[in-house]
Every structure is written in C-alpha cells, then in structure tokens.
Amino acid sequence: MREHRQAGSVEGTIVRRGDDGYEELRAAMVWNGLKPDRFPEVIVRAASARDVPAAVRLARSLGLRIAVRSAGHSWCGSPVRSDGMLLDLSGLRRYAIDPASATAFVEPAVTGRELAPALAEAGLAFPTGHCGTVALGGYLLGGGLGWNSGALGPACHSVEEIEAVTADGGTVRCNERENADLFWAARGAGPGFFAVVTGFRLRLHPAPGALAATMYAFPLADVEAACQWAGDVSHELEPTVELAxxxxxxxxxxxxxxxxxxxxxxSATAFAADEEHAAEALRPLGNCPFADGALQHRAPGPTSVAALDETADGLWPPRLRYAADTLWSDAEFTALLSRLGDAMREAPSDRSRVLAPFAPASHDGDLLRDMAFSVLGETYAVPYAIWDDPSGDEANLRWLREAMASVEPLGTGHYIAEADLTADPARAERSFRANDWDRLQGLRARYDPEGVFHTFLAA
Structure with a gap:
C-alpha cells in the first residue's frame, strides 16, 4: 500500500517494497532507460527539507542504510540500492537569487535549465551542467564539470555553504568556518557523501555578454590528425573557450x-563579454590546415545557453539505455583517442559516442582549493554506450567495458560523478587522490560511525 500518512513525522510519500506502485516508482528513480537490478526496501519522497531529518530517523529505526537521489541522472543508478532506504529529494526545487550579493540559495532538485535563465535575467551565471535537466544536488556533490569550468573551475568551487542533515538526524550549516571538514567532503565526494544536503549557497559570476560556437567533423580515420591540430590550437585559446x-x-x-x-x-564554445570578443576567441580555430577534408563545418557564430541545452537534448534523449565511464590520463589525446577510435569502429550502436573535452576543469590551484574533488590528469575522456533495445544490453555493456580496458593502462583516475562504479571495487578509490581518499574514510568514520549512509557502489 502506498502510504501518504505520516511515519516518524514524514509528510511526503512512503512506498515500501511490495506496495502497489513500488516497481513503477523504483523505475522512475533513474532517468536512464537501463534500470539497475537493485531494490530498496523503502522509498521516501520528501515533500520538503523538513522531511529529511524525519526520514533519517525513520531509516535508523528500521535499520536501513540510506541512499540519496536528486533527479536520478546517475548513469549507473547509484541512488538505487538494495536493502535500504532511497531518499528522493526531487520535490526540493526552491531557489532564491540575491543579485546584490551575487549569491543564490538552491535546493538539490533545481536543474540547470531552471536556474540559468533566472540568473541571466539578473546578469549573473553559474557553471551548470552541460545537460540542462541535470539537478544541482548530485552534480555539485560530484564536483560539477559544467559550462565554462575551464575558467570558473568545477562548479563545487563556487559553493559557499551547504545545509546538511547528518547521520544522527541533526541539521548543520557547513562552510569554510563551520563544520569545515564536512564542507570539504561535500565538494567532491559524490554518491559516497555521508550526509544529506538540503540546500546550497552558491557564489555567482557575471553573465557572459555573448556566446559563440564552431565545429568541424572529419572522418574517423583522421582522428590522430584532428587530435594533433586541436591540441596545438588549445594552447592559443583563452580558458573561457571550451574545446572538445x-x-x-x-x-x-x-x-x-x-x-x-x-x-x-x-567543437568549441566561447563565453565572452560581447560578440566581437567571442568571435576573436574562436579565431585560432579558423585556420585548420585540412579543413577541405571536413565532412561538415559550422563557421563561428553566435549561440545561446538555450541552444546549447537543445543540442544536449538531442544527444541525450530520455528513455534510451545508457552506460558510461570516465578516465583521467596524462597521455596525449592522440594516444588516448586513437585507441578509443578503434573501439568506436566496433560499437554495436550508432548512438554511442566518446567525449574528450580539453581542460574540463581548470588546473588552477586556487580553483581546486579545499575540496575533495581533484583533477587527476592532463586529459580526460568519457565513453558512452547508448542504445534503445533491451536485447542489446549485453553487447553494449561489453563494448563499454572493452573500450575502457583499451585505455585503462593510460589512466590516472576517474571522475566520480560519471564513473561506472559497478565495474570494480577500486574504481571509487581511484577517483580521488590517495590522501583525499584516506581523509574521506576518516571523516565517514567520524560523521557516520554506524554506517547510516550507503557508501560508493561496489566499494
């Protein structure tokens, strides 16, 4: 039976395994069409932030470990765990912008698509995710490699404060002065964070006056030449140009x-003060020595956040089946992508792709200070297996694993927010510097000694 009554002061909906509607709700907890074969004992859909302490107390009383969901965009479905409580925060969608202080308060289910236009009206911006439907909660906890991160740093760098509910059901404020250790962990621990964030205070940035974009598409046989040229050009570009x-x-x-x-x-996208500067920022890409061999070329021209969101919608449509993994590397893109190019030729689905952004997050030490998230290599790649037919599950998952195996020897780590945490128990650990991993484990033991919160998948 689906329960709307209060249970331990929870005002939202509580659905137990075996209740009518449980399976439909469990499937809805993951945006991905590929659903994990894991079954929470209880799903709590919080009506407001007030429900979170009550839900934590309820889980403790039932002896259930908690996993937390903001919008379900985790590729590997991290929030969906067996034998525990899934705490769904998708109803926490409030936000408030203060133009005078250039800050905003956001609840975890607010999406980039909701926040960015409201900020733009106030002449402000924030490095939201490249897919506008991604909620800020999981995105910020994982670090947040989003728009203009090369200049602004990972999105978690611009988090000034959080409100969190800890394992004892208490609510705390965390920033660089109060509960600083928990604040440090919240900026990068991802799905292994050992508390529930109910609100983020964001530091905002001046909105760019203009955006511009350009693109070349070459035959895959030209992957090494394209990598070499793009690598050379990348040194001429401002940090405000995203090159991928x-x-x-x-x-x-x-x-x-x-x-x-x-x-x-x-492809490249420039964030600039005005159209003239945006066009100038993309000028180095206008001198491709083998442009005549391009199968497609889009000359530099104006674009917008709305247009970027529309493009992302086309690349990541709902209801398809997805699997992804990540790799940081110190190898040059030529070595990395030549191997992944070989894998692409064998991809069983023509929807699958490999994304390799240049400098997805700045290496500037000031932008990476006091956070669990860290840049673990000079280069970065994300293979995505994308397909629509359930009968293709085995072939497409095998393709992803084999593609990753081909480049693992070149790897230096993973990005926790998009890594395939089902792949092996060490993947989560390899998503952090060794001393940061040790610090996270120590803080988990301190803040969650009874193991109220699930840790990383497979860890």
Whole structure:
C-alpha cells in the first residue's frame, strides 16, 4: 500500500517494497532507460527539507542504510540500492537569487535549465551542467564539470555553504568556518557523501555578454590528425573557450551516406563579454590546415545557453539505455583517442559516442582549493554506450567495458560523478587522490560511525 500518512513525522510519500506502485516508482528513480537490478526496501519522497531529518530517523529505526537521489541522472543508478532506504529529494526545487550579493540559495532538485535563465535575467551565471535537466544536488556533490569550468573551475568551487542533515538526524550549516571538514567532503565526494544536503549557497559570476560556437567533423580515420591540430590550437585559446573532441556516428542531417560514417568532431564554445570578443576567441580555430577534408563545418557564430541545452537534448534523449565511464590520463589525446577510435569502429550502436573535452576543469590551484574533488590528469575522456533495445544490453555493456580496458593502462583516475562504479571495487578509490581518499574514510568514520549512509557502489 502506498502510504501518504505520516511515519516518524514524514509528510511526503512512503512506498515500501511490495506496495502497489513500488516497481513503477523504483523505475522512475533513474532517468536512464537501463534500470539497475537493485531494490530498496523503502522509498521516501520528501515533500520538503523538513522531511529529511524525519526520514533519517525513520531509516535508523528500521535499520536501513540510506541512499540519496536528486533527479536520478546517475548513469549507473547509484541512488538505487538494495536493502535500504532511497531518499528522493526531487520535490526540493526552491531557489532564491540575491543579485546584490551575487549569491543564490538552491535546493538539490533545481536543474540547470531552471536556474540559468533566472540568473541571466539578473546578469549573473553559474557553471551548470552541460545537460540542462541535470539537478544541482548530485552534480555539485560530484564536483560539477559544467559550462565554462575551464575558467570558473568545477562548479563545487563556487559553493559557499551547504545545509546538511547528518547521520544522527541533526541539521548543520557547513562552510569554510563551520563544520569545515564536512564542507570539504561535500565538494567532491559524490554518491559516497555521508550526509544529506538540503540546500546550497552558491557564489555567482557575471553573465557572459555573448556566446559563440564552431565545429568541424572529419572522418574517423583522421582522428590522430584532428587530435594533433586541436591540441596545438588549445594552447592559443583563452580558458573561457571550451574545446572538445567527440568520436561518434555522423548525425543523420550531416550526410546522405548509408551506413552513416564514423567521425571525429572538433567543437568549441566561447563565453565572452560581447560578440566581437567571442568571435576573436574562436579565431585560432579558423585556420585548420585540412579543413577541405571536413565532412561538415559550422563557421563561428553566435549561440545561446538555450541552444546549447537543445543540442544536449538531442544527444541525450530520455528513455534510451545508457552506460558510461570516465578516465583521467596524462597521455596525449592522440594516444588516448586513437585507441578509443578503434573501439568506436566496433560499437554495436550508432548512438554511442566518446567525449574528450580539453581542460574540463581548470588546473588552477586556487580553483581546486579545499575540496575533495581533484583533477587527476592532463586529459580526460568519457565513453558512452547508448542504445534503445533491451536485447542489446549485453553487447553494449561489453563494448563499454572493452573500450575502457583499451585505455585503462593510460589512466590516472576517474571522475566520480560519471564513473561506472559497478565495474570494480577500486574504481571509487581511484577517483580521488590517495590522501583525499584516506581523509574521506576518516571523516565517514567520524560523521557516520554506524554506517547510516550507503557508501560508493561496489566499494
């Protein structure tokens, strides 16, 4: 039976395994069409932040470990755990912007698509996720590699304070002066964080006056040349230009060929004060020595956050089946992507892709100070297996694992927010510097000695 009554002062909905509607709700807890084969004993959908301490007390009384969900965009479904409570925060969607102090208070289920336009009206910005439907809660806890992170740092750098409910059900404020250890962990611990964040205080930035973008698509056979050229150009670009390589199947509108060819795409987005500066920021990309060989080229031109969101919607449509993994590396992109290019040729789905952004987060020490998140390599790549037919699950998951195996020897770590944490028990540990991992374990023992909160999948 689905319960709307109070249980331990919970005002939201409580659904137990076996109740009517449980399976439908469990499936809805993950945005991915590929659902994990894991079954919480209880799902609590918080009606407000007031429900969170009550839910923690309820879990303790039932002897259940807690996993937390903001919007369910975890590729591997981290919040969905067996034998515990899934605490769903998707109803916590309030936000308030203070233009005078250039700060905002946001609850965890607020999405980038909701926040960014409201900030823009006030002449402000925040490095929200590249996919506008991603909620800020999990995104910020994982570090947050979003728009303009090369200049602004990971999004968690711009978190000034959090409100959190700890394992004893108490509510605390955390910043660099109060509960500083817990604040440090909240900026990067990801799904292994040992408390529930009910609100974030964000430091905002001046909104760019103009955005501009450009793109080249070349045959996949040219991957090494494209990597070399893009690498050379990257040294000429300002930190406010996002440069990325993508290995994928050509979009349907880009070619009449059947089957559609595999391509390597070089794309760039500039964030600037005005259109003139945006165009100037992209100027180094206008001198590609083998531009005549491009299968598609979009000349530098104005764009917008709304247009970027629309593009992301096309790349990551709902209801498809997804699996992803991440790799930091100190190898050059040429070595990294030549191996992943070989894997792309064998991808069983023409929806799958590999994304390799240059400098997805600044290496500036000031932008990485006092946080669990850390940049673990000079280069970074994310292979995505994307398909629609459940009968293709085995083949596509095997492809992802084999693609990752081909580059693992070049790896120096993983990005916790998008890593495949089901792959092996050491993957979570390899997402942090050794001393940061040890500090996280010590803080977990201090703040959650009874293990009220789930730790990382497979860890």
């Amino acid at each position: 390589l993508t290995l994928a199947t050509a979009a349907p509108f880009a070619t009449d060929a059947t089957p559609r060819p595999k391509v390597v795409t070089v």
